[in-house]
Amino acid sequence: QSVLAQPPSVSAAPGQKVTISCSGSSSNVANNYVSWYQHLPGTAPKLLIYEDDKRPSGIPDRFSGSKSGTSAALGITGLQTGDEADYYCGTWDNILSTWVFGGGTNLTV
Amino acid sequence: EVQLLESGGDLVQPGGSLRLSCAASGFTFSNYAMSWVRQAPGKGLEWVSAISGGGAAIYDADSVKGRFTISRDNSKNALYLQMSSLRAADTAVYYCAKDRKYNYGWGFDSWGQGTLVAVSS
Numbered sequence: 001q002s003v004l005a006q007p008p009s010v011s012a013a014p015g016q017k018v019t020i021s022c023s024g025s026s027s028n029v030a031n032n033y034v035s036w037y038q039h040l041p042g043t044a045p046k047l048l049i050y051e052d053d054k055r056p057s058g059i060p061d062r063f064s065g066s067k068s069g070t071s072a073a074l075g076i077t078g079l080q081t082g083d084e085a086d087y088y089c090g091t092w093d094n095i096l097s098t099w100v101f102g103g104g105t106n107l108t109v
Numbered sequence: 110e111v112q113l114l115e116s117g118g119d120l121v122q123p124g125g126s127l128r129l130s131c132a133a134s135g136f137t138f139s140n141y142a143m144s145w146v147r148q149a150p151g152k153g154l155e156w157v158s159a160i161s162g163g164g165a166a167i168y169d170a171d172s173v174k175g176r177f178t179i180s181r182d183n184s185k186n187a188l189y190l191q192m193s194s195l196r197a198a199d200t201a202v203y204y205c206a207k208d209r210k211y212n213y214g215w216g217f218d219s220w221g222q223g224t225l226v227a228v229s230s
Contacts, residue, residue, distance in 0.1 A: 002153070035216035037154070044113075044220040045146075045154065050209060056218060088154050092214040098170060099144070099214060104153035 003028060004089055004102035011108040016079050020105045022072040022089030028100060032092040034072040036065055039086045039104075048087075049074060079109045111135040111219040113205045118224030125195050125228070131188040131205030131221060139163065139183040142208035144217065145190045147201035147226075157203070158190065162211040173199075195228045202226075 005023040012018040022034065036049040047056055049065035052072065064075040072089055089102040117129040129145070144159040158179035159168045167179055178191040188205055202225050206217035 033215065037217070039154070044222050045204065045206075045217075046220070047216065047218045050216050050218070086153075090154075090156075090216060098168060099156040099159065101146075101154045101156060 002103040003093060003096070003100040004091070006087075006089060006102035006105045008103070009106045009108065012079050014079055014081060014109055017075065017077045018079060018107065020074045020076075020087050020089075020107070022074070022102050024070050024072070024091065026070060027095040028091050028093040029067065029072055030070045031094065034065070034067055034089055034091045036063075036074045037088045037090065039088065041086070045088070076107075081109050083107060084109050111207060113207060113219060113221035115203065115205050115221045115224035118203065118226045120227045120229065121195055122230050123196060123228055126191070126193040127195065127226060129190040129192065129203055129205075129224060129226070133186045133188065133205075133207070136207070136219075138181075138186040140211055142166075142211060142213040142215075143179075143181060143188045144206045144208060144213065145177075145179060145188075146204045146206050146217070146220075147199075148204070148223075149198070149201040152201075155201075159208070159213040160188070161213055166213065168213060192226070195226075197228050200226060200228045 033051040037045045039045040052067045053065040145157040176194045202223040205221040207219040209215040
């Protein structure tokens with residue numbers, strides 16, 4: 001049972017948009033920055049979004065992050081088959097005093 | 110370019126020990142916190158341990174507390190994870206991850222390819 005709740009899977013057609021949610025609490029999402037990671041099995045995870053809504057250099061603007069209260073979300077527009085991967089949210093938890101990840105969401109395009 | 114290269118993964122018996130290493134390059138190693146993150150077969154990412162840039166602050170997940178020890182040698186640009194009293198539940202790919210800042214808790218902007226630890230008799 002992950003501290004941060006994500007849907008196990010989402011799917012959408014190529015070219016469409018998808019949103020992946022990340023639900024937490026006042027001890028984590030609401031009061032700390034959220035980051036998002038893309039992970040293809042067997043490869044190194046990749047940072048997509050940091051500090052809720054900022055994109056590292058090299059990450060296309062098709063990827064966006066948002067947050068409101070105890071929930072955060074990752075949006076992906078113009079879906080491509082190459083976007084098929086597992087997506088994780090993560091943040092610091094003030095009560096646990098540890099970093100926590102969501103359970104991950106598998107995206108099918 | 111930031112590079113993180115893990116090594117040391119192996120097949121080990123329950124109760125055994127193992128030491129993982131992560132060789133870092135492409136950035137000023139001592140300026141950043143570092144972490145180990147693992148992924149068990151069929152499971153999601155799980156943070157394991159973190160250490161601040163200077164090594165003074167260390168954090169461990171409850172699942173490994175008292176069994177795993179994270180350390181770093183800034184003169185060698187190397188991160189380590191000493192694992193003992195290993196259990197089947199520790200079977201996973203272990204990733205070395207670079208934190209975004211000196212102190213832990215800001216997210217991870219670079220990751221290694223991972224090294225596999227299998228605990229089985």
